[in-house]
Amino acid sequence: MSDRIVITATINGEEMQFLADSRDSLLDALRERIGLTGAKEGCNNGNCGACAVILDGRLVNSCCVMAAEVEGADITTIEGIAADGQLHPLQQAFLEEAALQCGICTPGFIVSSKALLDKNPNPTEHEIRFWLSGNLCRCTGYDKIVRAVQRASEMMRG
């Protein structure tokens, strides 16, 4: 049998305890143990960014973090991006700019873009493309995603 461990962490602002396998990645734990399936598995080796979450203020691929490592950590997933019942400007901009087609990469792009705008509220097109080069999208050709991030950046700066 596998070894189970109890982990305490704050997820989307709420402290919780959960049981995980010692071999679970944070992504495994989020999806299979906690039931937060917004972070997606595209590659399980950090290549595609579909599982991006913000861990103690840092953007990480949750497939490359062990669940056991997040004891005491503060984690924001796609499910925690919309605050107070309102879509985040990035979410609104992705909808208005049609920046998604199949939508599987969208959670990762929105989480990554939020980490970018938190650091750099007014990025250039090149800075957006550079920052998002760790997120793969196969549907859009990135054009509308980059425009959505630019639009969200404008919305957030007022």
Place this chain on the structure above:
Amino acid sequence: MVATKEYRVIGTRPIRHDGTDKVTGRAQYGADIRLTGMLYGRVKRSPHAHAIIKKIDASKALALPGVKAVITHADFPPPPAGVGVSGEGPPQPWRFQVENYLANKKALYRGHAVAAVAATDPHIAEDALALIDVEYEVLPPVLDVREAMSEAAPILHEDLRTRDTTPLAQNNPDKPSNIASHTQIKRGDIEKGFAEADVVIEREYVTTMYHQGYIEPHNGTAYWGKDGHLTVWNSSQSHFVFRNQLASVLQIPVQKVTVVPLEIGGGFGGKLYMYLEPLAALLSKKTGKPVKMTMTREEVFEATGPTSGTYIRVKIGAKRDGTIVAGQAYMAYEAGAYPGSPVGGGMNGIFAPYDIPNILVDGYDVVVNKPKTAAYRAPGTPAGMFAGEAALNELAKMLDMDPMDLRLKNAAKDNGERPWGGNWGVIGARQVMEAVKEHPHYKSELQGENVGRGVAMGYWGNAGGETSSSASVNSDGTVNLVLGSIDIGGTRPALAMQLAETLGITAEDVWPRVVDTDSVGFNLFTAGSRTAFAGGWAAYELGMEIRKRMVERAAKIWECDPSEVTYGDDGVIRGPNDAEGKERKFTFKELAAQLGRTGGTIDVSTNVNKTSVGPAFAGHICDVSVDKETGKVSILRYTAVQDVGTAIHPSYVEGQIQGGVAQGVGMALTEEYHFGPDGRMQNSSFLDYRMPTALDLPMIETVLVEVPNPGHPYGVRGVGEVPIVPPLAAVQTAIVEAIGVHFNELPITPARIVEALYPDA
């Protein structure tokens, strides 16, 4: 160019109905499902590209605590006789399809499934794989289409015979071959055509296998109930076709199978095929529990997709004035381990945009020890048209002609004959070529060093096929639209908008939902760029039926004959004046509120199977710069012109085009299947397969030419596939122009460029 007709809803850009769920992480994709008591399944795969399976021993795996069942090919019922649907291509023998689910006697490619296990935890299922002992007798693999066609090649299938449909065929039924079929397109007299030519170009081209690269790996969850009813949850491009296939290969009645479609994370043709679903079903039957299976990325690369590697020879002859008099091609496509390459797509596409009197195209479908190929966006056409369009660009140079003038001089015409027979109907080939030529990008001067420009055309026929759909009018005047074709990238809004247009209501007043196989009639797959066309036809018919019934209800209320009532395109129902001479009318919502009292809900359904498909043409312009030290190619500017028929939701039409361009650029520059001599894919990760990232591409300008399809009430043609076709030759030609070195093999990686520039280094 804009649509000739004014619309209220079509051409606007409403927020998609499924959008909020997708930006908040709530949308449920195939791998997100979780059922009570669920087990996790994994697949044991062949480490060899070609081997006889001598023995499979699962006893050690079954002894591992938590392991509940192991299955092999022997757990399938005998496959049905004959052939069954296989993606977009011609039907293929059931036997081959079942062998691809789980190998029988022989493993034919590295990654070929040989057994599957179900366990209580994903980690235990993974551990169990190493405990399944498989004894192999390793055979030499054949990995290249030309080698596979040679007399000395190892044979994959001892019982495979070449099906030669050409007039002078010399079929040899006693001789096994890797060539599954030889087909031909013939028009005029090719020898006579070349004899008339002043200039002849002859070239050969090679393309690698490419993967569709959808971000969501394949998945399938099944529960085989004690009552014999099988329910499958998955993400596919075709839940109805999967249902029928499951019934066939598991030998149960169709009504005993329900497939519940969850959101699909990309497919591009690659999710028209079952891999895990039949295994999950058999494992569920064996264990009595639901079984969920998902693939790793490595499995996706090694055992699903890709599209064919190809070898193509092209010969084109023209008069001095640019009139093309002869076009010939030899196309050999790798099918992978089982027959069924998309060579037909290349054969149709290569000369499609042009009116050429003498054509001869020979196509070969060839098995090799690589994954069984799957449809990939305009299947077969990118490689075929890469060859044709690259050769045409060279021919333009030889003739000292502008490459778009050469194309315009030979453009396929409305109602002309297609190379493979039949009539073009109304097409936008010429309009696209003109729009390319007139575009400011095309007229602009290139700036800088080692820069070049390329153009190319693309063609895809689009598709129709069966669609069932239903709709009901709610008492508040909103409408539910029930769909049975998978929405892979925005067809819910596109179909809701066409129903809204027909009814004169808003897109937001229609709620579209894709339902399971029990809840609406049969729908063919989401493929061939058919969904907005065929589903749009269905939405239109539903709308017209609702209009008719709304008119009847109004007539009932107004106590007049229905012929005295009109339904306006603005959604207002008008009747004869009342006794006082006042106009009588209802808005859609006002009348909807009366339905309960006038006979109940209006609930309509339809089944359409339209053949009035409108083909699509595209023309792209690409500027590149090449770093001669590193071989890196930068796309400086990209413009994609396309005849879209009518753009229902222009943002998603643009998105389809931009996405197709990105995939085509990947084919041209970076994406590649690297096989070792043992047949092992050496780069089976996203990092090493190297699809374009946001940093590899500029903004992609789109030009929507609208030549409405007369065979559709709103002029829809289908937009998704053709944009992947032109980038290959457009990028290749731009590189050739930039550095003066020819590349006839894709992808043109930095390594290939450096090698070509410094052959002695």
